[in-house]
Amino acid sequence: MQRLLITRRLPDRVLDAARARFDVTLRDRTAVLAPEELRAALRDYDAVLPTLGDRFQAAVFADVPQPRAKLLANFGVGYNHIDAEAAKAAGIAVTNTPGAVTDATADIALGLILMTARRLGEGERLLRAGKWEGWGPVQMLGTHVTGKRLGVIGMGRIGKAIAKRCHYGFDMEVVFYNRSPVADPGLPARQVGMEEAMAADFVVIAVPGGKATHHLIDAAALGMMRPQGIFVNISRGDVVDEAALVEALQKGRIAGAGLDVYEFEPKVPAALTGMENVTLLPHLGTACLEVREAMGMMAVANLIAWAEGKALPNHVNP
Template sequence: MRLLITRPLPDPVMEAARARFEVTARASTAPLSPAELRAALAEHDLVLPTLGDLFRADVFADVPKPRARMLANFGVGYNHIDVAAARAAGLEVSNTPGAVTDATADIALTLILMTARRAGEGERLVRRGAWEGWHPTQMLGLHVTGKRVGIIGMGRIGRAIARRCHFGFGMEVVFHNRSTVDPGVPARQVPLAEAMAADVVVIAVPGGPATYHLIDAAALRVMQPHAILVNISRGDVIDEAALIAALAEGRIAGAGLDVYEQEPLVPVALREMEAVTLLPHLGTAALEVRTAMGLMALDNLVAFAEGRPLPNPV
């Protein structure tokens, strides 16, 4: 079977793929172009797409009888794929849950600490040679230990963040989730507004229409002036314009972002704010994690090729 891998993956993944399939591997690190999206469906049996490969309904409409039978998404989030349109066209879709959980939770804690303790701002101060030495009121930030964290979304990643916050920093955990769940640590499930009123707010919901601009101007107005907001989910879960306004007006103290509404474009206003920590979508950026993700995607492809149930269908 012909497999298209849309962007370079770690060597162990590529080797495993070539051992099992006839592989076409793009050398580009950019997402598929509109023409490439359509060619992927028309010319390959299987596709291993990545974040940014926009398999929307119009793509499937333009290829009414695709050769492709499966999209094995590289990543847990799949809001770049119209799953209903894929299924209507006869394609299976899978993802890679579990492999990304701890790495993404680690990045959430990185952003919490960097933003609360003004680490990015401090590093920039040192690098430009402007640090004048220690003094008792230098760059005072938010002490994280013992504070309340509000986690929006209590799936695998939300629970991993809750464990780190509770056991690592003695934080009180409150969370908002659409359904009733067991967070795995002492925590209270609360309405969205109460979770947004915590000292630290972390967004960990899936992307997609149901969560588009979930964190809007109204949600941000509930936050406290000393609080920080962290997003490791999808960029469009937050209304970026509303966030910029809240930061500019001092209604919240800071934000830590790993994702953005129009990646890789980041608004100039955010880039110019010292109280904002900005990472280039590093949530799963560790070699062993990206390798595990690729091998999990391949497990789904092999299962499909052998007529077995998919380990991770969506």
Template sequence: MRLLITRRLPDRVIEAAAARFDLVLRDRTDVLSADELHEALRDFDLVLPTLGDRFSAEVFARAGRPRTRLLANFGVGFNHIDVAAAHAAGVAVSNTPGAVTDATADIALALILMTARRLGEGERMLRAGKWHGWGPVQMLGTHVSGKTVGIIGFGRIGKAIARRCHYGFGMEVVFHNRSAVADPGLPARQVDFASAMAADFVVVAVPGGAATHHLIDANALGYMKKSGILVNISRGDVVNETALIATLKAGRIAGAGLDVYEFEPQVPEALKLLENVTLLPHLGTACLEVREAMGLMALDNLIAMAEGRPPPNLLTP
């Protein structure tokens, strides 16, 4: 079967795919264009897309009766694929849950620490030759240990973040989730949205998609403490960046740590100019072992489809 991989993946994944399929590798970093999206569905039995490859309802409508049988998404998030439109066109969709959990949770903790302790700001100062020695009141930040963390979204990643915060830093954990969580797996309280947003640190860990678009808007940010810090490791458009920038500029919250952006790779200049914001270039799963595991999981889905078996990580509309 003919397989398209839309972006360069780790060598181990490419080699495994080439051994099993008639592989075409699109060895570029930009997302698929409108024409490339159409050609992918027209010319390939299987496609391994990733973040930003927008298989929208319009793309499927243009494709008519696609040749493609499976979009094996590289990543747990799939808000760039209209799953309902795919199924209506006869195209299955899978993702790679589980493989990304720990790496993404680690990044959340990194952003908490970097923003609270002003680590990015301190490194910039040192590299610019502006550090003149230690002082008792130099660059005072916010203590993390023992504080309260509010986690928005308590799936695999939310729970992994909670474990790190509670067992690693003695933090009190509260969380908001759209459904009841019978067993959080650690000392944690499920609370309403406003209460979770009022924690010392707020970590957004919800899936992307229409249901969570701009979940963190001006109203939500208004629930936060003036000393609160917001961290987003979910999807960029979960946070209304315009509202966040206005909130930060007005000093209504203490800071933010972001790994994802509403219109990435574009990042607003206003965010770049704020010293109390930590900005990472979508590094949540950027570990070789993790990216290999993601790719091999996507490959398992592709092989299952090719062999007439249900892909293990099949998504439903």
């Protein structure tokens, strides 16, 4: 029976499925794998089920020239913490869990739009602090969402799901930027240049993480936004130059931001936590039991296919 390392606790249903087929070692800690743990994982196990933050980078593979591990079955659609090219060169396949995360992540994007535009987090903090003095006609006036323009950066599965919710649910006009042409966005939407998409009333980042999108949203991109624009990121933290975002918010160049991911998770700059016009969530994009179970079962299916010598259902091609 092949030895499998699972780097973080997963739902019981997933663990039971994995244990039925593999000799499982569960690392029951929240912290990401430390440098030596990364190298030991490649040396001591036939396969690894890692997740966000477990940084299997080129230096790790270089330190283990003949790894025992032959598969990294990532728990999550994003795999920018894994150098897939270096893994391939080391003879290790990489899989992910696409599809299972789409709707849950899109829902969080809508939540961030509404929370930031309508000042919902700020309002709840006011009430819980006992500072609410009663209803008033000009109390906590926010930004109307219905009928506004949405700019989506990255029109993949998640980007399309966000656009669908905004257009059909809130009658929003949708424009989007995508590196390659999108023949069918699945709803009335226009593919435009980066500058026009960033100039929408609400801008949502939905690109995959990785080298190609690192700091895609930098000071120049944020400078394309309107002063009344609201910025939302549900992709990966390092897609955004966090320092540039903080500066844009501090100087009033944009109206607000809703964030579920951060460049140096779990660290969040004090400058962000101190702003009332910023909604901050602790990476809750896929935090539903049904979704996490589906992700885990997809990862286990990839592992079983590998163990049986079959084609990997969700093979990542670097």
